[in-house]
Amino acid sequence: MPIRLAAVLAAAAVLVAACSGSPSTTAGQSPGTPAALPDETAPPPPALGNPLPGMPPVTDPHNVYAAAGANMVAEAVQADKPLVYVPHSKSGDVWVIDPATFQVVAKYPVGAELQHVVPSWDLRTLYATDDRGDQVMPFDAHTGAAGKKFHVVDPYNMYFTPDGQYAISVAERLRKLVWYDPKTWQIHDETATPDCAGIDHADFSPDGRTAVFTCEFAGRVAVIDVPSHHLLRMIDMPTRDTTMGPQDIKLAPDGSVYYIADSDANGVWVLDGAATHVLRFIATGHGAHGLYLSRDAKQLYVTNRHEGSVSVLDAYTGAPITTWHIPGGSPDMGGLTADGTRLWLSGRYNSEVYVLSTKDGSLLAKIPAGNEPHGLCVWPQPGRYSLGHTGITR
Numbered sequence: 001m002p003i004r005l006a007a008v009l010a011a012a013a014v015l016v017a018a019c020s021g022s023p024s025t026t027a028g029q030s031p032g033t034p035a036a037l038p039d040e041t042a043p044p045p046p047a048l049g050n051p052l053p054g055m056p057p058v059t060d061p062h063n064v065y066a067a068a069g070a071n072m073v074a075e076a077v078q079a080d081k082p083l084v085y086v087p088h089s090k091s092g093d094v095w096v097i098d099p100a101t102f103q104v105v106a107k108y109p110v111g112a113e114l115q116h117v118v119p120s121w122d123l124r125t126l127y128a129t130d131d132r133g134d135q136v137m138p139f140d141a142h143t144g145a146a147g148k149k150f151h152v153v154d155p156y157n158m159y160f161t162p163d164g165q166y167a168i169s170v171a172e173r174l175r176k177l178v179w180y181d182p183k184t185w186q187i188h189d190e191t192a193t194p195d196c197a198g199i200d201h202a203d204f205s206p207d208g209r210t211a212v213f214t215c216e217f218a219g220r221v222a223v224i225d226v227p228s229h230h231l232l233r234m235i236d237m238p239t240r241d242t243t244m245g246p247q248d249i250k251l252a253p254d255g256s257v258y259y260i261a262d263s264d265a266n267g268v269w270v271l272d273g274a275a276t277h278v279l280r281f282i283a284t285g286h287g288a289h290g291l292y293l294s295r296d297a298k299q300l301y302v303t304n305r306h307e308g309s310v311s312v313l314d315a316y317t318g319a320p321i322t323t324w325h326i327p328g329g330s331p332d333m334g335g336l337t338a339d340g341t342r343l344w345l346s347g348r349y350n351s352e353v354y355v356l357s358t359k360d361g362s363l364l365a366k367i368p369a370g371n372e373p374h375g376l377c378v379w380p381q382p383g384r385y386s387l388g389h390t391g392i393t394r
Contacts, residue, residue: 034239034265040279043272045206045255052208052226054163056384056394063253063297064206068383068393070295070340077123080380083144084344086353087114087128090371094128094137096144097353099337099344099378102365108146110137116333116375119386119393121160121167121182126377129155131173141379150185153178157200157375159388161226162208168388170213172200177213179229191229196222201248204387205273206255212275214246214260221246221260223275237262237269238278248333250291250300253315261288261302268302270318282318284311290333294358295340295382301358303331303345310343310361324361326354333375335391338382346373 048058060066083105084097092114096106111133118127119141126139131154138147152158154171160182161168167182177191177199193199198217204210204226211224219240223232237246241264248261257279258271267283268291287306293299293315300318302311308329312321330349336342342364343356353373355365375390383393 034262034267034269034281034283042252042256042270042279043274046273048207048255050207050209052161052163054165055208056162058206058394061206061254064251064255064394065253065293065297065383068295068381069297070382071338072382073338073380074123074382074384077141077380080142081144082380084353084376084378085117085126085128085139086346086369086373086376087117088370088372089113089115089374092130092133093370094139094146095370095373097367099342102355102367104367106144107370108137110149111135114374115156116158116390117377118158118375118388119377119379119381119391121164121385121387123381123383123386123393126379127155127158129158129169131156131171152180152185153187157202157389159202159211160386161211162204162385162387162394164385168202170199170202172198175199177224177229189229191224191231193222193231195234196220197242198245201389203249203251203258203392205251205275210275212249212258212271214249216245216247217242219245221249221271221275233276235271235275235277237265238281239265241265244287247289248291250293253293253297256316257318259291259300259302259313259318261291263287263289263305266304268313268318280318282313282320284313284320285309285323290331290345292335292343295336301343303333305330305332305348310345310356312361322361324356326356326363329354329366332373333390335376335378335381337378338380344376344378346376348372348374 111130113132128137155169156172157170159168167180169178196215202213244263260269285304289305290303292301300313300315308326310324331345332348334345353367
């Protein structure tokens, strides 16, 4: 999420309180102190008996990311130029870095407030989203060349349905999802989410029929029926943090749970795979924000933005494995290289980009960047299709 000015944060908090009629935290709890939860075991993963028509089939029910393993780059992507695209929320531009030399090779002014660089469903275009400017700038994934900007409503973030039929602009400011035809970029319909202040990140169920969107300023998530585009239900976190609450979300490889980073809670909530209730909480570090999976999907990397660390968890159980430290850093959003050996992360508060070894967490490079780097995208990525954000592929 972008770092809000104090006035914007205050206004958002007032709006959330007015809509929900509930306090921002559970009674007796202070921000950053999750409500006590029984450590509930995850139920069996939902069945895959009725997948979304048109979605590429799940090749391994125990690992929905099995087709996006190390170096499993699609034939159409194999000749793409390796580049790292870094959007900046304050300077409003995209810097392009050569991952072999760690040098900035291009800079593109885009607009008002850049948030994420998002791979398209077919892996052929990368979209730099500018929510304040209501526009996106496309980049050719093969050459890295920038295209002509075009209008999209409030694209804080962007996702694609698993069947590739729709692009979803996550209109955070307007509290709604705008469903586009990704070929013509004409609006098909909209889904209002008035009780989801700060709607921003999402992930999809293994069968592609359900999407869960986080509500950063409301301390909850919104569950969406993908075929109908209807809002099914809202699920509150046991402690409703509403300043920097629920942020990134990631489906476990076997679909048994969703992991939800909560910056104010300093850890990760665990939602059941059917998206009905919260099972437990995992403490990670101060300012938990971004969630990324290792290429074999066995480890989950949690960026702790306010303490300069990355927690490494077992992706299936959530059990802590180790913690990597970036002294003085502010790791935010990013992604892995195609071979999975390096984790690239934006340093949100420090105007820099970090490159970590996934072997031991050692810091390989610290690259100067522009003003407030955010959702950087490492390209190319393995996988058959992209669900969006900075490169969720399956």
